[in-house]
Amino acid sequence: MTDGLLTSPEGTLLILVIAILAHEPFRWLGLYLGHGIDAQSEIFAWVRAVATALVAGLVTRLVLFPVGALAEVPLLIRCTAFAAGIGIYLGTNKHLGAGVFGSATALLAMQFLTQ
Amino acid sequence: MSFSILSQPTRVEFSTVTEGVKQEKTSQANDLANPGKVHANWTFIQGMRVALSTPGAILMASSGGFGALANDAGMSLFNAIFMMAVFFALPAQVVLMDQLARGGSIIGGALAVGLTGVRLVPMMVTIMPLLGKPRPALSRRLAAAHFVAITAWLEGLRLLPKLPENRRMTFFLGIGTGMSAATLMGTALGFELAGSVPLAISAGLLFLTPIYFFLSLMAAARLTMDWLALVIGSLLGPPLFVLTPGLDLLFAGLIGGTVAYVAGRRFDGILEEEE
Incomplete structure (x- = not known):
């Protein structure tokens, strides 16, 4: 049922509605709270932890259960390239660009080498 | 040409300002820290230039990854670009697109989007005080709020304290506009490339998103x-x-x-x- 939503105008409308109802309000809430509430409070620490865990879960899912072209790359290469990205990031004094592009380059290189 | 000309904006013509951009690259930090009158356009343009830095390049490449992912999931180019514009937050976009592509429930998708959006609250709370005095118009604050996502937020926290308060909002709107433009171009490029480049390179583009998310989380x-x-x-x-x-x-x-x-x-x- 949700198949056609990726391409149809109804899908465009759905994207807009979800953005306005489920996403942008958090920015407005932050705008409102930004005047009085302490960013160091416990509730925010918990919220941050939940958001971090959620995105981390998304990351491992994207790497371990990928869709499309990435699914054609062997699991071992995906995991090695991911670990290489973390290693490069830490090894370059936490340079985000080096880690991100180094990881993708490692993925490419390993694909060509194993072909 | 020194920027003394730029700090006396008695209707400085635009051509003069752009000439200044070329010649004053090295002294831009000093220039921005100058609390005197500076043409608002100049501050805005300086903000937009942040999109040309390393974080901007990563963001553009990650949006390319999103575009490639969207193409792969079977999304139309228009919907992908539209999604990038109205969300301006890659995790929410990837979650929702993934949910739609897998035929999952819309309510479940909206809930997951909401959960990824919660992390924007503490970001907003920490950046608004930097943008604040004198308190800008609501429309400007709402526009700035839309640009709060991991990259623009990190750059804002890093650069805004170096500026005089009256120039920060304009500068941040510049950062957001530049970053947003970069993501829209990146999405379109990634979308088109994913369909036409070798599989190995498509896979590389798709890989940018997870590694960028993970390293950003580590950085934060x-x-x-x-x-x-x-x-x-x-x-x-x-x-x-x-x-x-x-x-x-x-x-x-x-x-x-x-x-x-x-x-x-x-x-x-x-x-x-x-x-």
């Missing part, structure tokens, strides 16, 4: 619980995806985050007692 982690949440969430993601597809991210977030919070607080408590 401060507390023990942030690191625990990162590890526990990573470990919970795959099994929950197998056990509860559709609700897996929600559970990974709530369970992983809560466990990390409790364990992190315990751990900090133990450290304090030892001291």
Whole structure:
């Protein structure tokens, strides 16, 4: 049922509605709270932890259960390239660009080498 | 030409300002820190230039990854670009697109989007005080709010304190506009490339998104619980995806985050007692 939503105008409308109802309000809430509430409070620490865990879960899912072209790359290469990205990031004094592009380059290189 | 000309904007013509951009590259920091009158356009353009820096390049490449992912999932180019514009937050976009592509429930998708959006609240709370005095118009604050996402937020926190207060809002709107433009171009490029480049390169583009998210989380982690949440969430993601597809991210977030919070607080408590 949700198949056609990726391409149809109804899908465009759905994207807009979800953005306005489920996403942008958090920015407005932050705008409102930004005047009085302490960013160091416990509730925010918990919220941050939940958001971090959620995105981390998304990351491992994207790497371990990928869709499309990435699914054609062997699991071992995906995991090695991911670990290489973390290693490069830490090894370059936490340079985000080096880690991100180094990881993708490692993925490419390993694909060509194993072909 | 020195920027003394630029700080006397008695209708400085635009051509003069752009000439200044070329010649004053090295002294831009000094120029921006000057609390005197500077043409608002100049401040805005300087903000937009931040999109040309390394974080901007990563963001553009990651949007390319999103575009490639969208193409792969079967989304139309228009919907992909539209999604990039109205969300301006890659995790929410990837979550929602993934949910739609897998034919999952719309409510579940909206809930997961909401959960990824919660992390924007503390970002907003920490950046608004930097933009504030004198309190800008509501329309400008809402526009600035839309640009709050990990990259623009990090750059804002890093650069805004160096500027005089009256120039920060315009500068941040410049950062946001530049970053947003970069993401829209990146999405379109990634979308088109994914369809026409060799499979190996498409795979490389698709790989940018997860590694960028993960390293950004590492870069933003401060507390023990942030690191625990990162590890526990990573470990919970795959099994929950197998056990509860559709609700897996929600559970990974709530369970992983809560466990990390409790364990992190315990751990900090133990450290304090030892001291």
